[in-house]
Amino acid sequence: MNFFQQPLSLGALTLSNRVLLAPLAGVSDVPFRRICQELGAGLTYVEMLSAVAIHHKNKRTVDMCKRHPSEDVLGVQVTGPSPELVEQAVRILNEGSFDTIDLNMGCSVRKVIAGGAGSGILSEPERISATVRAARQATALPLSVKTRLGVSRNAISIEDTARRLAREGADMITVHGRTRDEKYGAPADREGIRRGLAAAREAAIRPLVTVGNGDLFDWASVRAMREQTACDAVMISRGALGNPWIFREVLEERTVHPTxxxxxxxxxxxxxxxxxxxxxxxxxxxxxxxxxxxxxxxxxxxxxxxxxxxxxxxxxxxxxxxxxxxxxWPGDLVRFEGAHKTESRFGPNSKYDPKYEMHRQHDRGVGEE
Ligand SMILES: Cc1cc2nc3c(=O)[nH]c(=O)nc-3n(C[C@H](O)[C@H](O)[C@H](O)COP(=O)(O)O)c2cc1C
Structure with a gap:
């Protein structure tokens, strides 16, 4: 069995494989999650929710929590400005129809950071520990955190962050290999991810799943992520946009494009x-x-x-x-072969950020109350 096809224990949960779909604001709704699951995603997430919106039972947030009966396994992600609010939100989500809960400590959207949520927490190490501690007390479900390398290149804090998360009892840590200030402007730094995941493993007080994220667009980049970071699993983000076949590609460990x-x-x-x-x-x-x-x-x-x-x-x-x-066109025409070839807008050096393309009116972003 290929490495990525192997089941993965996440707390009491067993994932069918090691290729996960990231929470994607404005994108990872029920229809997209169903498609990604059908093509092989071992875990999918509801897009990031605001702890404040959960507290106020915001209608859109409640709608976003809907789960389709065909979804075998589903995670939810929350972010908030204080340990107390995150704890309250986790208690509410714990009663919902989710199998696992993720805390977002990486979002770099300005309005989210301004509210003290997302990567806004990265310059407050004590709040990182307190938030995971509070969330840990609020749920017995597998608890994870998704974070970035730090605020900026001059303030790389991933090893300290990772140790704090692991010590407070996180079951899984996902590191996106960029700093908050880099947004998408630099290639994902796999060495930074490796260091963060290694620090987390050393400090772990329970079995810990380590996940690499950033610039995963095909089997080659996923293989490089695994080889260079020793991650237990990968989380696919932009690589799944318009290309849910990426899950099949990684599980088969070879380049495959759909006909x-x-x-x-x-x-x-x-x-x-x-x-x-x-x-x-x-x-x-x-x-x-x-x-x-x-x-x-x-x-x-x-x-x-x-x-x-x-x-x-x-x-x-x-x-x-x-x-x-x-x-x-002929049915056996293979994607990216034949007449049309374009530079990938999503390539590792691309500054293109699909988040800015979302219709603001329907952007299921966070930070609303
Ligand atoms: C449209 C879009 C929405 C996103 N929404 C979320 C989100 O809700 N939660 C989250 O943790 N990360 C979110 N991200 C960040 C990605 O999960 C990922 O960390 C980042 O894109 C780096 O991976 P990539 O280079 O493979 O795209 C989003 C990214 C994009 C492009």
Whole structure:
């Protein structure tokens, strides 16, 4: 069995493999999570929720907590400005339908940091310890933390952070190999991840799962992450946008791109799930647009198709464009082969941050009350 196919114990939970989908604000809703699970993701998460919004039972936040019966395993992520608020939120989430809870200590979005949440905590080591301690008391579910290397290159704190998380009883630690100030502007630093994960392992008071994150776009980058950081698992983020086949690729440990026929099946299924979840509404279509634009990358004449799918007002409209496109090209056409090749916007040196492309109106971001 390949390394990434091996089951993984996370507290009392057993994950079917070691390739996880990150919480992705505005992206990791029920339809996308279902697709990623079907293509092999061993764990998926609800996007980051604000402890304050959970406390106020904000309707959008409650909606985001919905779980589909087909979801075998589901995590949720929360962030908050104080240990007390995080503890309260964890108590509430503990009663929800989640298998594991993650604390976000890495988000670099300005409004989140301004509220003292996300990576805003990284310059307050004592608050890091107090937050995990408080959350640990509030749940017996597997508890994890996702964090960055530090605030800036001059303030790399990952080893201290990791030790604190491990000492307070975290079951899993995910390190995104960038600092808060770098956002996406520098390649993920695998040596920094390795140091953080090693420090966590040394300080752990219980079995600890270590996870590498950052610039995982294909089997080659995942293999490099495993080799250079000795992580137990990987967490895929931008690499899954428009490419949920990345889970299959990593599990099979080889480069695989879908044929147009396989692609069409998944894209149409994603649209079905979108409609099931959001209803036959304009919102369903708006939420689908960005996925459709990501999906069409790597196929010929995708600009023309993009001009249509980027503006669909109903899911049915999206279906028709995709079906028309499928009828024009051979089913065995392989993605990224043939006529069309583009520089990946998501490549390791790309400054492109899809977060800024989200429709603000529908950005299921955090920090709202
Ligand atoms: C659209 C988008 C939304 C994100 N939302 C979250 C989130 O809700 N929680 C979180 O911990 N990280 C979030 N992230 C950060 C990613 O999980 C990940 O740490 C980061 O993108 C680095 O990995 P990558 O270089 O492979 O994309 C988000 C990233 C993107 C692009």
């Amino acid at each position: 147009l026929e396989e692609w069409g099946d998944v894209v149409l299924r994603h649209l079905d799930y979108q409609e099931q979840h959001y209803g036959d509404t304009e919102l369903a279509a708006i939420m689908a647009r960005k996925h459709l634009l990501w999906y069409i990358k790597g196929y010929p004449c995708n600009k023309e198709l993009g001009a249509h799918v980027g503006y669909v007002k109903r899911i049915e409209e999206g279906r028709l464009h995709i079906k028309e496109y499928l009828a024009q």
